[in-house]
Amino acid sequence: MKILKKNKLYIVPTPIGNLKDITYRAINILKKIDIILAENIKHTKILINHFKIKKTILKFNNDYEHNKVKKIIKLIKTGKNVALLSSAGTPTINDPGYKLIHACHLSNIKIIPLPGPCAAITALSASGMSFNKFCYEGFLPKKKKSKETLLKSLKKEKKIIIFYESKHRIIKSLKTIIKIFGENRNILLAKEMTKIWEIIHKTTTINLLYLFENKKIKKKGEIVLVIDGYKEKKDDISDKIIKTFKILKDTISIKKAIEITAKIHKIKKNKLYNFIIKKY
Ligand code: SAM
Numbered sequence: 001m002k003i004l005k006k007n008k009l010y011i012v013p014t015p016i017g018n019l020k021d022i023t024y025r026a027i028n029i030l031k032k033i034d035i036i037l038a039e040n041i042k043h044t045k046i047l048i049n050h051f052k053i054k055k056t057i058l059k060f061n062n063d064y065e066h067n068k069v070k071k072i073i074k075l076i077k078t079g080k081n082v083a084l085l086s087s088a089g090t091p092t093i094n095d096p097g098y099k100l101i102h103a104c105h106l107s108n109i110k111i112i113p114l115p116g117p118c119a120a121i122t123a124l125s126a127s128g129m130s131f132n133k134f135c136y137e138g139f140l141p142k143k144k145k146s147k148e149t150l151l152k153s154l155k156k157e158k159k160i161i162i163f164y165e166s167k168h169r170i171i172k173s174l175k176t177i178i179k180i181f182g183e184n185r186n187i188l189l190a191k192e193m194t195k196i197w198e199i200i201h202k203t204t205t206i207n208l209l210y211l212f213e214n215k216k217i218k219k220k221g222e223i224v225l226v227i228d229g230y231k232e233k234k235d236d237i238s239d240k241i242i243k244t245f246k247i248l249k250d251t252i253s254i255k256k257a258i259e260i261t262a263k264i265h266k267i268k269k270n271k272l273y274n275f276i277i278k279k280y
Helices: 024-032 041-050 066-077 098-106 119-125 144-154 170-181 205-213 239-249 254-265 269-279
Strands: 004-011 035-038 056-059 082-085 109-113 134-139 160-165 186-191 199-204 223-227
Touching: 004 066, 004 098, 035 041, 041 056, 066 082, 066 098, 066 109, 098 109, 119 160, 119 186, 119 223, 134 144, 144 170, 160 170, 170 205, 170 223, 186 205, 199 205, 239 254, 239 269, 254 269
Parallel strands: 004 082, 004 109, 035 056, 035 082, 134 160
Antiparallel strands: 160 223, 186 199, 186 223
16 A cells, blocks of 8 residues: 655644643644644634744535545645644544545545544543543433433443533433433543633532532533443342343243243342342
8 A cells, every 4th residue: 555655634633721732743743734624713723823833724624525525635635734623622533524534544645643632531531430441422412312312321331431511401411311320420520621710520420410500510611521430239130131031021920030030140049039029
């Protein structure tokens, strides 16, 4: 495979609030490239003016403008070095760019991603939650039903879960999170990170709702939620075991169904019995 050496697409993360969080390398790259692709021209102008950088800026805020992607590929192929920037944070992380990057891969254009600010990773680093795995879920769905469906699918996820959320939906979303994950799941609120009004607060789901509902924490601002993974309780009976029990109980007595289920899954009959009594 022949990678074009001269012409590159740089992926340049930018600060999520505090301009000092830009890296030296990002500034140097922005100085030497030819064109900046900006999600928001106004935001990018403020940033580059601050660092006394003057560049041609083109708007790029939509992955689905195929003609624009084609034009950019052509620009790079004809010798221009281009940098992709979001309004804040890492491009393509809930921001546009993936289609353009895919098109660059297809055209053998060298892609150079720079490390840098990202709200999800910054919040995760402050979580103090002990598991070296996480899932990034982006924004919670707006609609109640889709939100519930997603949260139900994540209820027993052992990895730490990261969500972006808007100030308009935070209270409703916390209520749904409590309904599905329970009142006592550990949660980290990371609000307005790197800004003057930054709040990093780790608590339980129910207490976080209390703090918002009682205006102890103002809703205004940008929010990341980091939710601790599911911790198996000692008396937990897996969904697989319950499924076996449910199939059996439709054809034989509950007592017999418990006995056979326990045998199949090699668990204590009494443990299953106590669980079934509580639940059904
Ligand atoms: N690409 C960005 C990144 O790397 O984090 C994310 C872009 S997404 C459109 C914007 C969302 O990121 C906000 O609604 C908020 O949930 C989160 N976010 C961005 N900056 C933040 C900050 N300073 N503090 C807390 N959350 C932030």
